[in-house]
Amino acid sequence: MELSKIESLLEKYLNAETSLQEEVILKNYFLSGNVAPKLQEYKAMFSYFNYSKAETLEAPIQLNTKKRNWKWLSMAASVMLLVSVYMGNNYLAEKQAREQYAQITSALQLLSSNLNKGNKAMANLYVYEDTVNKIFKPSK
Amino acid sequence: MTQSDFLKSVLPFKDKVFRLAKRLLVSTEEAEDATQELYFKLWRNKEKLAEYKNVEAFAMTMTKNYCFDRLKSKQASNLKLVHSNYKEKDTALEKKLEYQDSVNQVHRLIESLPEQQKLVIQLRDIEDYDFEEIGKMLNLKPTAVRVTLSRARKSIREKLIKQHNYGVI
Numbered sequence: 001m002e003l004s005k006i007e008s009l010l011e012k013y014l015n016a017e018t019s020l021q022e023e024v025i026l027k028n029y030f031l032s033g034n035v036a037p038k039l040q041e042y043k044a045m046f047s048y049f050n051y052s053k054a055e056t057l058e059a060p061i062q063l064n065t066k067k068r069n070w071k072w073l074s075m076a077a078s079v080m081l082l083v084s085v086y087m088g089n090n091y092l093a094e095k096q097a098r099e100q101y102a103q104i105t106s107a108l109q110l111l112s113s114n115l116n117k118g119n120k121a122m123a124n125l126y127v128y129e130d131t132v133n134k135i136f137k138p139s140k
Numbered sequence: 141m142t143q144s145d146f147l148k149s150v151l152p153f154k155d156k157v158f159r160l161a162k163r164l165l166v167s168t169e170e171a172e173d174a175t176q177e178l179y180f181k182l183w184r185n186k187e188k189l190a191e192y193k194n195v196e197a198f199a200m201t202m203t204k205n206y207c208f209d210r211l212k213s214k215q216a217s218n219l220k221l222v223h224s225n226y227k228e229k230d231t232a233l234e235k236k237l238e239y240q241d242s243v244n245q246v247h248r249l250i251e252s253l254p255e256q257q258k259l260v261i262q263l264r265d266i267e268d269y270d271f272e273e274i275g276k277m278l279n280l281k282p283t284a285v286r287v288t289l290s291r292a293r294k295s296i297r298e299k300l301i302k303q304h305n306y307g308v309i
Contacts (some may be wrong), residue, residue, distance in 0.1 A: 014294050
């Protein structure tokens with residue numbers, strides 16, 4: 001590339017009138033290693049631009065971390081809820097069973113005490129019958 | 141839009157987003173955080189992305205706005221970045237360069253430019269966007285982009301010549 005052409009391109013470059021294609025010509029010239037001494041400042045500029053362009057993002061990009069955490073959290077919460085409902089149900093059923101058992105026991109006790117009263121009365125009846133038999137000896 | 145469709149449409153310009161963020165926020169870590177944040181935002185708004193003709197330009201605008209917000213909140217909380225303390229993490233690339241010193245100078249000179257000029261240099265001379273696209277990203281007319289770019293290029297060159305002649309920064 002002729003020096004005069006490079007210089008006229010540089011003139012346009014400083015006025016921001018070069019096209020992207022013309023800037024590629026300039027970049028290639030200044031990165032070639034064969035630069036006119038009076039244009040050293042441009043060499044530094046274009047070297048820097050070229051070097052900057054090579055820099056890349058090293059850290060990985062994550063999209064789901066926040067969402068996944070929420071998902072796991074809600075899953076854990078629903079499992080806990082299910083477990084506690086199940087356990088609570090069991091407890092409730094057991095409590096109800098105990099109550100029913102207590103009620104039945106007391107009812108049966110009431111029944112049996114009443115039955116005992118009846119038995120005692122029957123016992124009295126037997127005594128009565130014996131006495132009657134003693135007094136009125138049954139005739140054959 | 142599935143995740144793989146989404147990634148196909150937005151991952152190709154992740155390095156551009158990162159470099160733009162780094163140009164404005166200076167530190168690599170900050171720029172990585174900003175890039176991550178930007179992709180979160182894009183992912184959250186993935187349904188709307190189809191409406192944009194140019195997702196890349198839209199993403200660059202979002203990056204610029206996000207970085208400006210970051211810079212503002214930093215100034216507000218007095219956590220201003222100290223540019224002189226800033227060190228490049230990866231120096232392997234730099235060492236390969238012949239003119240390491242003057243190349244580093246270019247970095248510092250761009251850092252000292254006004255934000256708008258920084259952005260235009262980044263988008264044109266490093267990322268090779270055309271004026272139309274840069275105008276869309278920065279909400280400027282292409283002629284305004286041209287003027288800003290011309291100022292930035294001239295200013296970098298003049299300062300480099302000054303340093304070259306006097307050997308002082």
